[in-house]
Amino acid sequence: MGAKRIGRKEVYKGKIFTIVQDEILFDDGSVAQWDLVVHNGASAVVPITENKEVILVKQYRNAKDGYVLEIPAGKLEKGEDPLECAKRELEEEIGFKAGRMTKICSMFTAVGFSDERLHLYMAEQLQVGKQNLDEDEYIEVVTYPITKAVEMIFKGEICDSKTIAGLLAVENLLRYSK
Incomplete structure (x- = not known):
């Protein structure tokens, strides 16, 4: 089973992302048109204090039309190293530098359309x-204790996907690194 992109047309170019319409050829010969948001990528950081507290940012987000609790994050500049982006965003957003940075993972934020x-x-x-x-x-x-922040996920108080993934991963890493 396979598929491959055989065409691409730019539909919109904005400051943060581009939208393209791709033509996809499937093994059975059928062709479909799929929309895709093209983005440079981003880095996000879960800052943990010595007391196992997580530092979050609360900011207005248009998609929610309200305030959201998030881990510090930002988009990659073209060709930028993800670790350097993470370090930059950590200091820019919360005013801290890290003595140690640990890569957790790389993931697609919304693989169905971006x-x-x-x-x-x-x-x-x-x-x-x-x-x-x-x-x-x-x-x-x-700032919240990591255990409280994880509880906030299940109460619906933290709803951002990168923050949810980061908090759950870090809580797990901390639990099993003892």
Whole structure:
């Protein structure tokens, strides 16, 4: 069983992503048109303090039309190393640098319609740096014990997918690294 892309047409080009319409040829000879959001990718970081607290950002998100709790994250610049992006976002968004960064995984954020790949890290041995928000970023930095943050997932208080994946992964890593 196989399929391959035989054509691509750009439909929209924006600041953050591009939308294309692909033609896909299947083994039986049929052709389908699929829409795809093309994105440079992103990095996200779960910052953990020595007291096993996670530092999150609370910010307005248009998709929810409300405030969302998230781990620090940002999009990759063209050709940027994902680890360098993670370090940059950690300091820009919450004002910390990490003595140790551990790669958790890379994952597609919405593989059904986007090629965005998110690189997920855990940051430990935090040291104070300098917060430097983008011009259009209005965030509040909040801290929760990792166990409380995970409870908040199941209460619907944390609804962002990268944050959910990151918190569950880090809680698991911390539990089994004792």
